[in-house]
Ligand code: FAD
């Protein structure tokens with residue numbers, strides 16, 4: 001039997017896809033007593049992505065930056081059902097999605113834009129493949145994005161992304177393996193220098209932070225524990241554009257380049273990786289005189305961080321709604337996060353393509369906005385119900401009130417608060433904004449302390465705040481724990 005409110009309004013079913021920044025922000029701020037709320041996500045935890053680059057080197061432990069979905073749903077005021085599954089298909093006409101139970105949390109790369117038939121997604125390892133359908137009155141799509149490869153051959157097969165916990169764990173394992181494998185070879189052996197070459201592709205914040213963290217590990221720990229290889233382990237960051245961190249202000253870009261130089265991170269700008277093989281990659285460098293040079297770079301480990309591409313579910317949704325046919329980089333939504341061409345499907349975060357950047361900051365604010373929007377939408381629905389049951393004298397008054405309420409449904413307004421990135425050697429860069437009146441760019445050790453405080457403040461729970469602080473203290477006192485798990 002469909003639950004109803006005391007005024008006779010039917011309680012509608014709100015299905016939320018994903019457990020990332022957007023969906024969890026919505027869930028945390030939503031009055032869950034107003035809807036039958038169902039959360040569907042293959043990942044049964046929220047991941048605090050800003051500290052993910054600290055995981056491969058053991059600066060921060062994985063468990064310190066995740067929060068179980070059920071810990072969040074339990075604190076909600078109304079009942080929330082969580083289904084550990086992924087949405088595989090949608091029928092927007094029937095208001096129905098197909099979901100597949102999945103215990104595999106992966107960076108989501110399907111191999112579909114790689115030009116390769118090989119998928120990097122691990123196969124389902126549970127007991128049975130269970131697929132079912134789920135009906136919704138409202139659907140919020142917050143499935144995020146998968147790592148982009150731009151169809152460059154060999155990327156999906158030979159590199160590691162840095163998107164999910166499984167990626168960070170894979171990088172840690174590979175890093176340990178290349179160090180130990182190189183260590184059994186004599187100095188000067190070509191395989192030894194190849195294995196000890198870590199290449200990071202992409203000079204966006206993910207690539208810069210990953211390179212900085214690995215160089216920290218070399219300088220602060222490996223030199224102590226395995227000095228015989230530490231001076232040979234090299235980190236190279238390859239960026240196709242003339243600069244790294246292109247969304248940051250110019251002085252911070254220059255500062256980052258300077259810090260990389262001082263810490264021996266080899267920065268190759270104007271250089272695009274065109275092909276990846278098992279042991280080497282092909283890069284083309286654009287020279288100042290307009291000419292270009294193509295060469296091979298041998299590597300032991302490749303981390304691929306070149307931004308986002310739509311997930312398969314997002315592509316499926318795009319293909320089923322006419323108004324989405326021009327959507328290439330993500331779902332097209334209006335100023336209320338409602339999907340163009342639908343009445344009851346909303347989308348937020350990295351699966352959308354808007355004028356805002358694909359960041360946690362944006363997804364989080366969109367989640368807060370939708371929570372407020374759904375509360376107001378509930379008032380509209382209740383009033384609509386009152387109009388249908390009102391006496392003829394009341395109908396006119398209520399209809400006018402309804403029109404006013406519908407007009408007052410809010411629009412999303414993004415409040416940019418600044419950007420922060422860790423660049424290694426206990427230095428960070430920050431472009432900060434205070435209201436409309438002040439912009440500050442700063443970089444260095446003090447900014448690093450600010451970066452740490454800001455991220456502690458942003459952690460989702462007190463438990464995470466304590467665990468991350470303890471991890472940092474442990475590294476300060478004892479160095480990084482780099483043992484194999
Ligand atoms: P996500 O957080 O990626 O969540 C997507 C969710 O959907 C996941 O739970 C996933 O399991 C689930 N899902 C996937 N497929 C399906 C499906 N088919 N059905 C149901 N559920 C599905 N941004 C910042 O602002 N500041 C930072 O410091 C910062 N650091 C970052 C560091 C790294 C290493 C990375 C990778 C990103 C970083 N970002 C940062 C960007 C930020 O993480 C993203 O913009 C943000 O996660 C987007 O939120 P989202 O909710 O759209 O997607």
Ligand code: NAD
Pocket residue numbers: 050150152201202203204205206207209238239240241246247271272273274305306307308357358359360419420421422
């Ligand atoms: P990005 O899109 O910001 O940067 C990717 C970079 O890869 C680009 O500079 C691009 O020129 C380069 N690139 C693409 N193909 C290449 C190739 N073949 N060879 C060499 N270089 C190539 O990607 P990202 O760093 O993964 O970030 C994704 C989103 O997440 C962004 O919106 C970013 O702001 C956000 N993020 C923010 C933070 C932070 O604020 N600290 C940290 C991580 C991610």
